[in-house]
Amino acid sequence: MGGALDVSRRGVIGGGAAAVAAAGIGGDEAEGQTPEPAVLMPVSMTVNGRPVSLRIDPRTSLLDALREHLKLTGSKKGCDHGQCGACTVLVGGRRINSCLSLAVMHEGDEVTTIEGLGTPEKLHPMQAAFVKHDAYQCGYCTPGQICSAVGVLREIAAGVPSHVAGDLDDRPRVSVDEMRERMSGNICRCGAYSNIIDAMTEVSRA
């Protein structure tokens, strides 16, 4: 690869989305007002083990900060309203919807995205299990599914109960019913759910 046509899909998507974000973040221009220049705020956090410092518009979601400012485009924007789970990342080891959190609220936090879980050469066990069990089709929801799945197994290990618990005092155990309930915040349009459960089951037994 090389030369004038060395344009990666990721580069086009990253650059294109950033241009759109820069042009219309407030959406107020159409009303004929002169947009106020955003007052940028500093925020520092650790992302995938590396310290990062940004100066950003306070409106920027954690998801947009990761994708548009840090070019970590693994986390996906699906609904942008916390309904689909495609934006799921781990903050302080716990899964959250990065679309429903402002980046400036994460001063000092440790954020892990799909890029920080593993690498193509050294996959995280959950990534490897998703590949092995064919736990995706189009792949759009997959980074969120994997981050969420890692968070779910941690929550079960930490004794966090779920809606399907028989007795609230019992230690939760990994089961199909438990995983289905706990993964309900991650939607897969392709319907890879059963293979996702297979992948999670394998990791839980390792």
Place this chain on the structure above:
Amino acid sequence: MKSFTYERAATPAEAAAAAARTPGSRFIAGGTNLLDLMKLQIETPAHLIDVNRVGLNRIEETREGGLRIGALVRNTDLASDKRVRRDYGVLSRALLSGASGQLRNKATTAGNLLQRTRCPYFYDTTKPCNKRRPGSGCAALGGFNRNLAIMGTSEQCIATHPSDMAVAMRALDATVETVRPDGSTRTFPIAEFHRLPGDTPHIDTNLAPGELITAVTLPKPVRGYQTYRKVRDRASYAFALISVAAVIPKRGAGRLAFGGLAHKPWRVEAAERRMGDAREVAATVLAGARTTPQNAFKVPLVERTLAQVFGEAKA
């Protein structure tokens, strides 16, 4: 999203004072509902006061034998707390039936109480809504209202309160503690915290401007079988059509509060003397119900859900 300025408060009193100083300000904690509404420009605060670093994130035992839950305790942590699971199972179960794992990891105790309605017309800015724009009308009355309120409604608004947690807290007779901008504190019985819509459906609670919730206190545990039964269109991650928070002792009066029926958690104490008789209890709880052809199903659904809950309690 409209522009806003942002600050981080260090103490609860500082946060309340900042709110009084800055017109158009809002507190932000988990942000899972407020940011959703800000993206749609339903909420357009000029200033956000981030209260995530003011403390208030512990669950402490009270001298009266109850629990004091800090306003910033996350839904996951509250549902997982050993004392809550053991003594207030109805609350743990209500929390676990709400939202998704990701949202419960962010959502706070105070923020859960302050959720806005999920009425589709509140969210649809092309339609009239007295809660979103006072005086504009209510599109829900003649619209898609299958999941809207049947109790305590007004000509202005038939929205429901979406919280599961608050329904359990109503059954447990919790109290809400606050601090005001002048530094003074007060408490509300949870029954007096949320409002019915009346002529002012845009006002959800009795909090004064700039008043910050600091804690929710549970009285000492009440004996009996505790459960939270939520009926919804999906098995998980959906708002209630109706829900029942129940504390059912072996004999005598119990506690019953209902979600999905009204603009606030719905409880009729007079019905609680007839525990076990689903038909009688439902008739008393639903006296004066105003239904539409779409949501009239909630009336028999309450009775049937009560029958199931009473059956479980006996088993």
